Amino acid sequence: MLKCEPPSERVLAQGAGQCPDCKRINEVLARVGDRWSVLVIISLAQYGTLRFNELKRNLGISQRMLSRTLQELARDGLVHRKQYPTIPPKVEYTLTNMGESFREPVNALGIWALENLTNIDEARASYDEVAD
Amino acid sequence: MLKCEPPSERVLAQGAGQCPDCKRINEVLARVGDRWSVLVIISLAQYGTLRFNELKRNLGISQRMLSRTLQELARDGLVHRKQYPTIPPKVEYTLTNMGESFREPVNALGIWALENLTNIDEARASYDEVAD
C-alpha cells in the first residue's frame, strides 16, 4: 500500500517539505504521467509495433509533440526505437519490457476513465448548476 | 480492453482526427490526470479525512495549487468538501464514492511508479551516456 505521510523532522530539516513516497511518485509521474505518453503506450500496447505516422494518425497528436514524447519515452526506457536506413526512412516503435509492465496500470486507468467520463460530466453539470 | 484505432472516415470528416477511445481517455485525463490530483487522492485514500493544511503539509504543494486542485476534484465529484462555520474556519476533505473507485487504478499506478523509478533513472543515465 502506498503511504503518504508527513515528512519526518529530518527530511523537513533538509528542506524537502513533502512525504517521501509522494515525492518519488511525483518524480515518476512527471516523467511518464502526461497525457500523450499514456496514449502512446496504450496504442503500442494494442498494436505491438507502429510507425511514426501511424501513431500520429491514430492519436491526433501534432508532429512536434509526438516526436518529443517518443524521445522521452525512449530515453526513459519504456519504448524501443528501431530505424531502418532506407529511403524513404522507416522507423518502428515498440514497448520495451518496462513499457509492457506499465501497460497494466495504464490500462486500469484508461478503463476507469472510459467508465467514469459521463459521471464526471454529470457531477460538473450539477456542481455548476448549484453555483448559479 | 482499450482500443486505439484510427478514426473512421465519418469521424475524420468531422475534423476529429483521433480515435474515439483516445479522445475520451484524453478528456478524462485532462480532468483528473494531473500530478496533484493523483497525490491528493492517494492521501485521502490513506487517511480518509484531511484538512486543507494537513494536505498542504503532506504533499509539499503550494497553497494556490492545492486550492485549485481541490476545487476541480470537488467539481468533478471525486472529493467531498465539508465546511464547519467556526472561527477559525475548519474544512475537511474526503473521497466520494467515485473518488474511492478511482483509488484502485491510481494505486496501481503509484505502485508501479515506486517500483520503476530507479529503472527509469538508470535508463536515462545509460541513454544520456550513449549520446555523448
Place this chain on the structure above:
DNA sequence: CGGTATCCGAACCGATACTG
C-alpha cells in the same frame, strides 16, 4: 517518411501578499 527549428499564444505553477 520522419523528423528538426522557429514562433507564439495559452496554460501551469510557485512565491508573495492580502482577507475573513
Place this chain on the structure above:
DNA sequence: CAGTATCGGTTCGGATACCG
C-alpha cells in the same frame, strides 16, 4: 485556518516551414 489575488518565469502544444 482556509482560502483569494496578482505577478512572473517556465512549460505546453499547435502551426508552419524546412531538411535528409
